[in-house]
Amino acid sequence: MASKDNPAKDRWLAELFDRSGRDLLRFLASRLPNSHDAEDLAQEVYLRLLRVDDVGVIRDPRSFALRVASNVAHEHRMLLRNRLEHSPEALEGQPAEDPGPYDRAWQAQEMRRLGEVLRTLNPTCRAIVLMHRRDHMTYQEIADFFGLSVGMVKKHLSFGLAACRDFLQRTRRASRPGEGRP
Amino acid sequence: MSATAERELNAIREAATEWVVQLSSHDLTERRRAEFMTWLRRSPAHVAEYLDAEAAWQAMTGAATQDASAIRDVVREAGDVVDFPARVLPPREPMSRTRRMTWAAAAVFLLAIGVPIASLLLRSGADVYITHLGETRRVNLTDGSTVELNTQSKVRVEMSATAREVFIDGGEVFFKVAKDPARPFRVHSASTVVRALGTEFNVHRQTDRTVVTVVEGRVAVTAPSDESAPLAAELGAGQRVSVPMTRAAVVSMAPSSVEAARAVAWREQRLIFENESVAGAVAEFNRYNARQLRVDDPKLRAQRISGVFKADRPDALVDFLTKTGNVRAVEQASAIHLSLEP
Numbered sequence: 001m002a003s004k005d006n007p008a009k010d011r012w013l014a015e016l017f018d019r020s021g022r023d024l025l026r027f028l029a030s031r032l033p034n035s036h037d038a039e040d041l042a043q044e045v046y047l048r049l050l051r052v053d054d055v056g057v058i059r060d061p062r063s064f065a066l067r068v069a070s071n072v073a074h075e076h077r078m079l080l081r082n083r084l085e086h087s088p089e090a091l092e093g094q095p096a097e098d099p100g101p102y103d104r105a106w107q108a109q110e111m112r113r114l115g116e117v118l119r120t121l122n123p124t125c126r127a128i129v130l131m132h133r134r135d136h137m138t139y140q141e142i143a144d145f146f147g148l149s150v151g152m153v154k155k156h157l158s159f160g161l162a163a164c165r166d167f168l169q170r171t172r173r174a175s176r177p178g179e180g181r182p
Numbered sequence: 183m184s185a186t187a188e189r190e191l192n193a194i195r196e197a198a199t200e201w202v203v204q205l206s207s208h209d210l211t212e213r214r215r216a217e218f219m220t221w222l223r224r225s226p227a228h229v230a231e232y233l234d235a236e237a238a239w240q241a242m243t244g245a246a247t248q249d250a251s252a253i254r255d256v257v258r259e260a261g262d263v264v265d266f267p268a269r270v271l272p273p274r275e276p277m278s279r280t281r282r283m284t285w286a287a288a289a290v291f292l293l294a295i296g297v298p299i300a301s302l303l304l305r306s307g308a309d310v311y312i313t314h315l316g317e318t319r320r321v322n323l324t325d326g327s328t329v330e331l332n333t334q335s336k337v338r339v340e341m342s343a344t345a346r347e348v349f350i351d352g353g354e355v356f357f358k359v360a361k362d363p364a365r366p367f368r369v370h371s372a373s374t375v376v377r378a379l380g381t382e383f384n385v386h387r388q389t390d391r392t393v394v395t396v397v398e399g400r401v402a403v404t405a406p407s408d409e410s411a412p413l414a415a416e417l418g419a420g421q422r423v424s425v426p427m428t429r430a431a432v433v434s435m436a437p438s439s440v441e442a443a444r445a446v447a448w449r450e451q452r453l454i455f456e457n458e459s460v461a462g463a464v465a466e467f468n469r470y471n472a473r474q475l476r477v478d479d480p481k482l483r484a485q486r487i488s489g490v491f492k493a494d495r496p497d498a499l500v501d502f503l504t505k506t507g508n509v510r511a512v513e514q515a516s517a518i519h520l521s522l523e524p
Contacts, residue, residue: 042230046223055219056212062205065222069233114245127256133246135253136310138208150207157203164245165199165238 037076044072110171117167121160128153129160191227198231202239252314312336313353316470316494318451326360327367332386332448333470333493354386356446359399374405374425383417384446395422395445451493460485460503464520467496474517475499482509482522 048068058064118126124146131137131145139150146153183191201218204210222228313319313331320330324341331337335353340346346362348355350371359367359378369376369385371392376385381399385392394403396417404414405425415423421437422445444454455463461483464475470493477483485507491498500518503509508523 038230038233039226042226042233045233046226046229049219049223049229052219055223056216058215058219061215061219061222065219065229065232066236069229111241111244111248114241115249118242118245118249123256123258127253129242130246130249130251130256131253132206133243134249135312139206140208154200154203154207158199161203161235161238161242162196162199164242165195165235168238168241169234 041069041072041076044076045069048072110168113171114164114167117163118160121163125156125160128156132157191231194227194231195235197221198228198235199238201232202235254314309339310336311339315472318448325362325365325367328358330356330358330449332356350385350387350392352387354384354448356382356384356449358382372427373429374403377402377404384442389427391424391426393422393424395440395442396420397442397446447490448493453491453493454489455491456488457486458488459483460487460520463487463499467491467493467499470494471496475520476517477520479521482520 045065045068049065052058055061118129121129128142128146131142132139137145139153142148143150143153201221204214205218222232311319311321311329311331313333313335315334317334318330318332320328321339322328323339323346325346327346329337329339329348332354335355336351337353337355338349338351340349344365346365346367348357348367348369350369355369357367357369357378359381367378369378371385371387374392374394376383376394378399378401381401382397383399383401384395384397386395394401394417396419398419400416400418402414402416403423403425404412406412406429415437417423417437420439420442422440422442423437441456444456447454453463453466455466458466460477464477464483468474473496475496487502489502491502496518500511500520503520504511510521510523512519512521
């Protein structure tokens with residue numbers, strides 16, 4: 001947890017958020033396209049974002065948007081917990097408090113397969129993903145390294161991200177809770 | 183879903199992907215930030231696709247972190263052989279005063295509408311820099327200080343309004359600290375802390391100790407010990423102190439005099455040995471080169487040598503030893519084995 005003396009780090013969501021952030025992480029990790037929960041979350045976040053009068057004033061819109069999503073996810077979980085006390089049937093199909101060994105194994109496998117997706121990218125694209133996400137180089141530094149424009153670096157990164165995203169949508173669509181996991 | 187609807191969704195999906203990449207820029211303009219919020223608020227579908235893209239970004243980060251491939255090897259697949267020269271990186275833009283004041287005003291506004299502001303505070307200079315085997319790197323910090331990383335090093339830099347902190351997770355780093363009396367410059371290596379005002383010094387975090395060498399100016403070094411109070415020492419130019427990693431071993435902090443220039447010769451990719459054991463020289467070369475040297479014979483390991491070498495030329499050391507002594511070199515796939523002629 002970042003202390004008050006140290007400003008928030010640009011490490012991933014885990015350090016940026018408190019407990020409610022972990023809810024969002026879990027939610028995003030188990031995110032199922034076309035599921036009710038996902039739609040509800042997006043709807044509620046959308047409504048809350050509309051409440052902001054002047055968007056120009058928000059210093060870090062990404063943190064802000066994710067914070068709102070995280071709060072909604074947290075409240076959703078709290079709401080479910082109350083509801084579940086009265087209806088044991090609804091207990092099925094909800095992500096557990098902590099991922100059990102089965103979930104962890106599944107996540108590990110997903111991570112491995114995503115690594116394979118990275119390896120199918122063209123070498124420059126893959127190198128840029130590693131340099132930015134693993135080695136923490138800035139776009140300008142990566143651009144200087146390859147002799148590319150920053151715009152091209154971003155294009156490569158977008159391409160890599162799209163590939164990862166397509167893979168996740170395909171594999172997660174194939175595995176919803178209640179239907180068994182691969 | 184109709185064809186039009188599907189096209190629209192794909193357009194939103196693509197835009198969301200691009201936005202996530204955009205938002206990771208270091209130099210995002212205020213206008214772009216406002217543009218993002220405007221785009222995001224267009225419909226729940228925009229929000230849904232954005233969150234999906236962020237989830238993929240997170241997963242991609244996880245997969246990237248587990249990929250241990252060297253960039254050199256990855257790029258070589260494309261047919262280009264890439265070198266890692268020490269490079270001077272463009273300085274980060276320091277935040278101007280007016281921008282800082284706008285954010286302060288924004289923070290107050292957002293407090294009024296009940297939004298937690300912890301995550302909205304000034305973006306830190308919390309950056310991570312890493313060098314791989316044989317790589318050196320120089321980074322200019324926002325305060326005008328320079329940080330030079332030697333081979334296989336990793337630092338985290340955190341600059342705030344009240345302090346300048348650098349954490350060495352491993353390796354060797356040379357600092358040229360700009361004077362800023364309002365903000366102390368502190369370097370952390372395990373639990374050793376080096377404090378400087380305006381000075382040039384080298385910090386080498388090894389597995390069992392941290393060695394601090396001052397080239398110019400003065401630094402204060404503190405480390406916790408098993409005594410009640412932490413031990414401290416003040417070092418001037420040409421002085422060095424070696425602080426063990428384990429608390430129990432921190433019993434004294436008497437600085438010794440050294441040839442500071444020798445300690446930082448690595449900055450010019452040079453290694454200077456003066457009556458150094460062959461074992462020590464070989465170990466030093468191995469820090470910088472994928473092609474490693476091996477010496478098993480204890481008699482050879484104990485021999486002394488002196489000389490100046492380029493860090494990326496272990497073959498020069500091999501030549502030196504085979505020509506001036508009765509040393510034999512056997513080249514193998516991954517290493518060069520040195521032994522005494524029988």
